[in-house]
Amino acid sequence: MAHADEAAIFNKDEEKVDWHDKALWFVRQKRDKSAHKVKGWEELRNYASAIKANVLSNLDTYLLQFEENAQKNGVTVHWAANAEEHNKIVHGILQKHNAKKIVKSKSMLTEECHLNPYLEKHDIEVIDTDLGERIVQLAQEPPSHIVLPAIHKKKEEVDVLFQEHLGTKPCDGDPQYLTAEARKHLRSKFLKADAAITGVNFAVADTGGFVVCTNEGNADMGAHLAKVHIACMGMEKLIPQEKHLGIFLRLLARSATGQPITTYSSYFNKPEPDKEMHIVIVDNGRTEQLSREDFRASLHCIRCGACMNTCPIYRRSGGHSYKATIPGPIGSILSPGIDLKKHSSLPFASTLCGSCSDVCPVKINIHEQLYKWRQVIVKEVPQPIVKKNVLKMAGNVLANSKIYGFVGKSSRFMLKHTPRFMVYSKLNAWGKARDLPEVKGDNFDEWYKKRKKNE
């Protein structure tokens, strides 16, 4: 199904859409407040963008440097070309330790690789420990936002879900009570876990260390209690030097939620004695995206979610409507690179207003890439006949000033004099769920000419 059809499903519950829209806009406003407090914010963004561009242009060198330093620190480094290899490597490590109970902190990469179902198939229990991720895991849904995985769920739904799975008491969706119950439930999982899996926010080439950011402390609870820590990272997570963490840690949380920094920014360098630390470096389509000159900057992404919070389409269509691991504007430029046909409607799920590019902490030209993907897609993926013909007609009208004037005049006449039930009939997509503007006499051209005459 195309994005617009999926979005129509989300839009059936008007009240919920309004809430979703406002909740995310509120996060965007918090981001603004936080960013404006930082002296040199735009310079931070410029540096971050330039550093990431440098990383991509030397990615092989930095990967080797990172590997060498991580190995020196006693960390085992694995390489996975695709999702299947990634899952096999992780499973292999778990098998070696006979690990059956796993706790996992947030990792969009493991979502992308569908690690959970793979491990579950091999009789391994995987518990997502981020509260939002645990909620969607219990609901058997994918996350709908990369920072706020359960933003599409109302508290009453969480209440019912917890009653069913955790045996909690009905509480009218009291977040305090539900969070406290989740803490108890997940603490017992942390204490019994054989191994912990985390994502990686930044991997540092010159130290071989990596940084994981959370607000809940779940990555640390998992990693420091279990015997084995497996950190899974997309290969673009590298930064050259430790001092560059200063730039990225200043940008990440402010862009994501408006916090000045996440509660925990944990910097792992060496495993503890008698414990193991593994890093799995994953390609899964990234080297291919690297080859696309117009789209490679999408690999700068640090997964803050700011582009989602600001996007007028995302806010009103919900993350699930994108049918991709990474939804929203950034997902709409990443996903077509993975499967052009399946995700061909995503670059059209945008007004091209450019707000995503304006808030992006690493200055990805998201809206320009959306436009470029559209050009690729209309050439390579068959488009609906209606859309093709309508656009052709519109092209003819816009190219000829006489026809344009005539069409404009008749449209204004129609809009003024046609009965309401006809204007807002099914045939007029522009009249769906909104009122068209009131027609007031002249168009601009006529108004301007009259004004000139009277001067």
Place this chain on the structure above:
Amino acid sequence: MSRESILNAVKKNKPDGLPLPEINLDFFDEDINLVETFVENLKFVGGRAVQLDNEALLDEEIKKLYPNASKIVSTTKLSQLGTIAISKEIDPHTLEDINLAIIKGELAVAENGAIWVTENDFIVRALPFITNDLILVISKNDIYLHMHQVFEAISKRDRTFGVFISGPSKTADIEQCLVVGAHGAISLTVFIV
């Protein structure tokens, strides 16, 4: 292993070399009161700041704030309140019911209310997370303006595990309602001496 094929693909597909920018820290320089800014940001992230003129008063103040704490781990000589001794060798699972951990923070960051602590300071990696309440003690002379200065200050260290802690653990995953006390410590008090 796909190591070689990945590296070859990167070599083939990467763009021409782009320079690594030199960072000019002048952009970020500000003449502000570091202690005040730190305290303000610490409060913003849900932490509590207590300024002490005399570090000898530390234990007295802690007792006032946490009168019921009985299972206490202190890893700093500044406090004698510890009731449970720990060493590197202990099983971190045994710390599950700790009420309070008292740890010396190495340095603090004014711009975000964070404190940098490492394994050297808390001995057992799980300690600052698994404890119910957390106390970090910092010197007012160890507060830095921003993260760039901090990374310079910690650049020559033995790297094992370290963490920036900014406030108590929290979540807003249920309808964006902020709840303090997710999986890590449910409160953070920072003593500035």
